[in-house]
Amino acid sequence: MRRIDGRGNQKGQTLTVRTPTKSRKAVIIGGSMAGLFAGNFLLRHGWQVDIYERTHDSLASRGLGIASHGELQELILAAGATVPDPLGVNVIGRSAVDKLGETIASYDYPQQLAGWNGVYRSLLAAFPAERYHRGWELAGIEQNGTTAIARFSDGQAVEADLIVGADGFRSAVRAAIAPGIQPRYAGYVAWRGAVDENELSDVFRAETMDLFSFCFPKAGEFIGYPVPGDDGSAGLGRRRYNFLWYYPISPGMALTDILTDADGIVHEYSISPQLIRPEHIERLRADAQELLPKKFLEPFLQAERFLMQPIYDVESERIAFENVALIGDAAFVARPHVGVGVLKAGQDAYALARCLEPDIPVAEALANYDAARLVEGRASVVAGRRLGAFIEQGLEGPWADPNLKLGVEDIIRVSGRPVQQHDPATASLA
Structure with missing residues (x-):
């Protein structure tokens, strides 16, 4: 197996399990992909680890499809988890079509497309169940120079040598330690279904x-x-077809309206599928009839449930604060065009564990982590903005503005792939 260095890049063999001279305690806020990657890596690095997840229910039903990269399998194994068999579905290449369904661009790129649920369940199974705590909502964080304290909404407090914010783009950890960093709405949403x-x-x-x-x-x-499929099968007839539609919704009243449920409650940042008002789904289906090529109408109209994801950017100035670190979407959110959300979460967690060498003060180790991953995180945000610029600007397509230098061929080659490191403008997470 290849090793992944402090930037998250592959080198030669897997993470070495080390035992520090004294047991150190880590509290991880957030029990999804980033939190589970971090929890498993830190356990294998000799830490005492507890994960605190805000929700009471399982997260397994929340994800759909993710782009799988060669490094994802290495990260899963390095975390001590079992790679789902199969990890994903193989595709033979990429194709872009016009309104009539005629091919306008193609690209031979064999790739494996994984199911979010399978990766999540594998990482969850590898982490000790008694150390995964559900229904704990973070209320605040205190730091005293050598340790940090996580305070929860029920009044309980947990002290640790390290707190890891792995709680997504609406991160309560980030809000507590860097409240000036706010998600920036991109001007469109992603309607998802399968x-x-x-x-x-x-x-x-x-x-x-x-x-x-x-x-x-x-x-x-x-x-x-x-x-x-839901059971993890990639056999013919047992797969799912996953789709998403990047769909313009203006900021302000239009976005607020779509985030408002039938009882008039406005949900900040996102809304559960069952709370989306029927008229929004009806309007979406009507637009699909008018705008989508006929062949894509079939899966779209067959879908029984839609997820609506407003697209945001999050760009942090720092991801380490004495004894607190941010990883995954708590640190940076790149628009889904880039397709590196899960990969970046694993890379961040791996780099964090690598930097936390035995007997190095946590604050010093986190400064090294910040230096290792800050540039990569910013680059992923830049890449996502570039790929979504034509939607944000309300243009007919990527070809509409030559200044964007973004044609259909560019879109299908780059979307869902780590940005190539040789491109200094969008140095990445390859």
Whole structure:
């Protein structure tokens, strides 16, 4: 197995398990991908670790498809978890079509597209169940120079040598230690859905199912690809077709309206699928009938449930604060075009564990972590903004503004892939 260095890049072999001279305690806030990666890596690095997750229920049903990269498998194994078998569904390449469904660009790029649920369940199974605590909502953080204290909404407090903020783009940890860093809305949302393969026509399965497909409805972008089924199977007839539609929604009243449920409650940043008002789904389906190529209407209209994800950027100036570190989406949020959310979470967690060498003061180790991952995080945000600029600006498509230097061919080559490090403008997480 290859080793991954402090920047998260592959080198030669897996993470070495070390035991520090004294047991050190870590508290991780957030029990999704980033938190589980961090928890497993720190355990293998000799730390005493507890994860505190805000929600009471399992997170396994919350994700759909993710782009898998070669390094993801290495990170899962390095975390002491079992790689799901299969990890994902293989696609033969990428294709972009116009409104009539005619191919306008193609790119041969074999790739594996994984199911979010399978990776999450694997990482969760590797972490001690008695140290994964549900229903704990962070209320604040105190630091005293050598340790940090996590205070929870029920009045309880936990002291640790290290607190890791792995609680996503709405991070309570980030809000406590760096309240000036706020998510920035990009001017569009992603409507997501998935359909079982056996509910799709023979023609769709034969011509479209095995491709990573793109099209560009008015001032937006639609992407579809296969992922494993709910049971993790990638066998023919047991997969799912996953899609997302980047769909313009103006900031202000329009965004507030779509985040308001039937009882008039406005949900900050996101809204649960079951609370989305029916009229928004009806409008979306009507727009699909008008704007989407006919073949993509099939999975779209078959979907029984839609997730609505407002697209935000989060760009931190720092990701280390004495005894507190930010990782994953708590540190940086790159728009999903880049397709590195889970990969970056694993890389951040790995780099954090690598920097926390035995007998090095935590604050010093976190300063090294900050230096190792800050540039990479910013680069992913820059790359996501570039890929979504035409949607944010309300343009007909990526070709509409030559100054963007972003054609259809560029979109299908770069989306869902780590940015190439040789490009200094968007140095990345390869």
